[in-house]
Amino acid sequence: MNSNVALSVVVPIYNEEESLPFLVNQLLEVLQPMEETFELVLVNDGSSDNSAEVIRKLSFDIPELVGVLLRKNYGQTAAMAAGFDISSGEIVVTLDGDLQNDPADIPLLVNKIRDGFDLVSGWRYRRQDAAISRKLPSKIANRLIGKVTGVRLNDYGCSLKAYRKEVLTDMRLYGELHRFLPVLANIEGARITEVKVNHRARQFGSSKYGIDRTFRVLMDLLTVWFMNRFLTRPMYVFGFGGILAIIGSFITSLYLLIIKLLGEDIGNRPLLIFALLLAVTGVQLFGFGLLGELQIRTYHESQNRPIYRIRDTFRGRLET
Template sequence: MPIYNEIESIPSLLSAIATTLQAEGLPYEIVCVDDGSEDGSAELLKQEAQRRSDLRAVLLRRNYGQTAAMAAGFHYAQAPAIVTLDGDLQNDPADIPLLLSKLNEGYDLVSGWRKNRQDAALTRLLPSKIANWLIGRVTGVTLHDYGCSLKAYRAELVADMNLYGELHRFLPALAFIEGARITELPVRHHARRFGRSKYGLGRTLRVVMDLATVFFMKKFLTRPMHVFGLLGLGSIGLGTLLGLYLTFLKLGLGQSIGDRPLLILVVVLLLTGVQLFSFGLLAELLMRTYHESQGRPIYRVREVVNRGAGSPT
């Protein structure tokens, strides 16, 4: 759970999680990541972690944002299944066993769907519906509710995902890039009891920029030359055709071309094409460095099945 100024919610949330999972007989650990809270949440989490054995408190040095807090939580989580949820009591811990049960059916990620969402219609629900539709169309992963923090993951899945910027809302799309099996499950959603939301309409532009990043990663992560090179060749080709046309006007018909705006366009297209093609080559080198320096393969294996005895696993 990423925590930012949720001191009123923390005791009730920890109690609800423990009660639910103990009733199900599930072994568990709660990992709370304080993202630079200023209301005493960090001190409360520290006290609770020293008092109880089922809580691990990770206190960040300053406010880095929800993506960084979730990345820290993934790093410190040790169980084979990881469930994320917000710290504001709007997600219901009673839904956690349902997500885990669905995860055990063979899925790698189970995303919660706040079917009856208890938020403001104009400032939260409408922008969310538009964003969910847009993200689904661009990424190819159709979910009703990308923004629901209540999700269940297999640990090996999140180990392959590096989070930057504000990519936490695109975790299903990033998981899809890694070849994950994804499904969605309706979950309960409660009205906020304490404080106020940290989100507003101002995040819309950031969502659009992050969406462009995810789209590029999905389509061209291992082959950036396919986009930059294609655009570069198109620009060079169009510039060449227009240049030949101007050459015909000059040499064939004897017309003056020095004062034609088309001549400037030809020069711009040729220079742009060369630059885009060069960007593609540089991007290819960066991608090779990215994969080879980290030892990251360009594929993911779900399982290996071999009938022979003594075969390597």
């Protein structure tokens, strides 16, 4: 790690061999005139194409390039976590490797960090994606996330973000929580803002996301909601659920007792039994799920084990 680096740009890479040379050239065109020491941290997330080899070749001519090759495809969250751990800049900027994020917006984000913010999130104000399959679900998800978490942003899905390094060191990423980084930062008391950024149509390859992403977002949203509100006081949610279950059981038992005293047979009510079983099972499953999330966090943080494994790391060097 280079302690003299002011700015680290972290880019998760998965099957982007065609776009990589163009992306790196555009980044250098933007970063070099900024007159700040910088590094490009390219994290190859187990690509099945030649992305790793492209990164290695680029490193021969670019001393600021840091290549990180993961052993397999762990997912974007793990790739970003690896990039955060490897990076050494006071400010860390992230963006996608598919050329849809515009590197020319990086100075705008960095200046906002210099103004006193801890996290600056990009807002793809004029997003160049399909309206029905990408933009509409994203708009609904952004409103839902803002309402549930209380951190209201127009575009949670934009990878172009800037962070103070100390904010990232306070956070632990698991699962697919990279899209909820503003919420995790808010838990740590970070000052957050949002700026409009440019968005470009994809030039190479195809999107890596499918319809299953929607379900993953919903599950992660439930986790983040719990972490945001009840991480240090889980009894608030478990106790509330338990009280509701007890009250429901008491009311039902009282009703059955009354009709039993009135002479009605209560031994043949399968629908009531089924409803009670569903209620109890639902509370138990919800509680077990949240307890499982807490146990996973405790497991990783107590052992200080990363969610990725690095095969190789190399720093750029001028070819001789």
